[in-house]
Amino acid sequence: MNSEFSKAQAGSYAFIGGGQMATALISGLIRAGLPPRAIVVFDPDAAQQERLHASLGVDVGGRVDDRLAGAEVVVWAVKPQVLRQAVQQASAHLRAPLHISIAAGIRCVELSGWLASARVIRAMPNTSALVGASVTGLTAAPEAAAADRRVAQDVLATTGHCFWVESDERLNAVTAVSGSGPAYVFHFLEAFQAAAQAVGFDEVTARELVLKTVAGAVQQAQSGDPFGTLRERVTSRHGTTEAALAQLDAARTAQALKDAVAAACTRAEALSTEFAQQA
Ligand SMILES: NC(=O)C1=CN([C@@H]2O[C@H](COP(=O)(O)OP(=O)(O)OC[C@H]3O[C@@H](n4cnc5c(N)ncnc54)[C@H](OP(=O)(O)O)[C@@H]3O)[C@@H](O)[C@H]2O)C=CC1
Numbered sequence: 566m567n568s569e570f571s572k573a574q575a576g577s578y579a580f581i582g583g584g585q586m587a588t589a590l591i592s593g594l595i596r597a598g599l600p601p602r603a604i605v606v607f608d609p610d611a612a613q614q615e616r617l618h619a620s621l622g623v624d625v626g627g628r629v630d631d632r633l634a635g636a637e638v639v640v641w642a643v644k645p646q647v648l649r650q651a652v653q654q655a656s657a658h659l660r661a662p663l664h665i666s667i668a669a670g671i672r673c674v675e676l677s678g679w680l681a682s683a684r685v686i687r688a689m690p691n692t693s694a695l696v697g698a699s700v701t702g703l704t705a706a707p708e709a710a711a712a713d714r715r716v717a718q719d720v721l722a723t724t725g726h727c728f729w730v731e732s733d734e735r736l737n738a739v740t741a742v743s744g745s746g747p748a749y750v751f752h753f754l755e756a757f758q759a760a761a762q763a764v765g766f767d768e769v770t771a772r773e774l775v776l777k778t779v780a781g782a783v784q785q786a787q788s789g790d791p792f793g794t795l796r797e798r799v800t801s802r803h804g805t806t807e808a809a810l811a812q813l814d815a816a817r818t819a820q821a822l823k824d825a826v827a828a829a830c831t832r833a834e835a836l837s838t839e840f841a842q843q844a
Pocket residue numbers: 581582583584585586587607608609610613642643644645647650651654667668669689690691692744
């Protein structure tokens with residue numbers, strides 16, 4: 566329980582966008598002791614509003630209204646493509662809060678310009694925030710105060726591990742690795758499950774074998790041993806693993822993953838450039 570959170574006034578935290586990432590962050594804040602009445606969420610989707618109100622007890626609205634004026638912290642959790650429009654819709658109601666954006670690609674300098682505020686922090690969590698296990702990168706507008714950085718970190722730390730990077734470019738790289746990363750893992754799990762089914766296991770058994778294998782391997786990897794060493798320990802000379810890994814190497818899977826992360830990085834940079842041109 567964070568005592569600062571428990572003292573928060575009604576409506577002092579506002580979320581613009583109430584989708585899956587906002588839901589994960591709000592759940593983390595409530596678990597950390599922020600009273601639900603301290604949170605107001607604006608999202609045009611009536612079903613989303615209803616779900617958030619019913620499941621988390623937060624105040625909700627469609628179009629932004631004067632409740633936003635009471636916010637000390639505003640979390641921008643809309644898609645990058647609608648962020649600027651959302652800022653324009655909200656600007657008349659904003660006093661001078663701390664702004665935290667989780668939108669991919671949009672740089673602090675653009676956000677600061679659109680919001681006419683230096684109190685801007687960018688964060689890049691991932692969907693593991695839903696289970697309190699996010700790894701979240703943060704970067705701040707150069708003029709942001711140390712106190713604002715601390716508040717942003719306190720907010721994001723309610724859903725997992727946080728670390729700071731020095732620039733928007735670095736945060737774009739974080740986006741490509743840990744922001745999008747859960748999808749790479751789920752892609753692997755899907756393919757692994759299909760492979761297990763292909764050698765005769767039913768769907769449920771294949772899922773369980775894959776999940777327990779991955780969970781055990783991740784647990785072993787916490788030892789700190791290099792991943793390559795752990796792989797070598799499984800791989801007997803002329804054995805089964807060697808035969809399997811030869812196939813993965815032939816398919817250039819390591820290179821494919823490198824290309825995938827590079828493509829995500831390039832896309833994040835393209836988003837940065839696209840919105841910089843609109844400034
Ligand atoms: N998904 C992920 O893994 C991660 C996403 N992010 C970033 O988080 C942000 C949100 O992503 P995510 O939660 O997945 O997206 P969602 O689509 O789940 O949530 C976005 C919500 O914002 C609503 N919305 C659209 N326009 C407005 C507006 N003008 N004012 C208020 N709300 C609006 C949308 O409503 P409607 O659907 O009706 O348009 C939707 O409910 C994105 O910028 C993304 O880059 C960051 C880290 C990880």
